[in-house]
Amino acid sequence: QSVLTQPPSASGTPGQRVTISCSGSNSNIGSNPVNWYQQLPGTAPKLLIYSNNQRPSGVPDRFSGSKSGTSASLAISGLQSEDEADYYCAAWDDSLKGWVFGGGTKLTVL
């Protein structure tokens, strides 16, 4: 049971816009920035979004993040086949004194 809650799966067709939600609590998302990671099959995770809505250099602007209260979301527009991956959200938890992750969302491009 993960501290942050994500839907286990999401899907879309090429060119579509999809969103992935991440729900937490006051001690994590409600108090601290949210990060999003993309993990392609057989590879290490890659930071996709940091501080709720910032993209590291090299990440396409098709990827965007937002946060409201104790929830956050990742949006992917202009969906491409290479976006098929697992996506995770994470935040620091002030009560647990540690980083907490969502359970991950497997994105399928139909």
Added chain:
Amino acid sequence: EVQLVESGGGLVQPGGSLRLSCAASGFTFSSYELNWVRQAPGKGLEWVSHISRSGSTIYYADSVKGRFTISRDNAKNSLFLQMDSLRAEDTALYYCARVGRDDYSMGDYWGQGTPVTVSS
């Protein structure tokens, strides 16, 4: 180029010990906080431990507290994870992950991971 290279994983019996290492290069090691994150086969990411720049502040997940010890050697640009009293549920790929300078962008760089299998 920032690089994190883990090593030290392997097969160990329940109750045994392993010491993981993470060799860093391409950045000022002492200026960054670091973490260990693991991923059990077919499962999601699980944070394991966090260490501050100087090593003076350390946190552990409840699942490993009292059994794992994180440390760093800033002179040798290395991060370590001493794992004792290993259990089957510790079987996972263990990643070291850097925290960005803002202290919140955890995992701005990751290693490739080192596999740990706990089995008799």
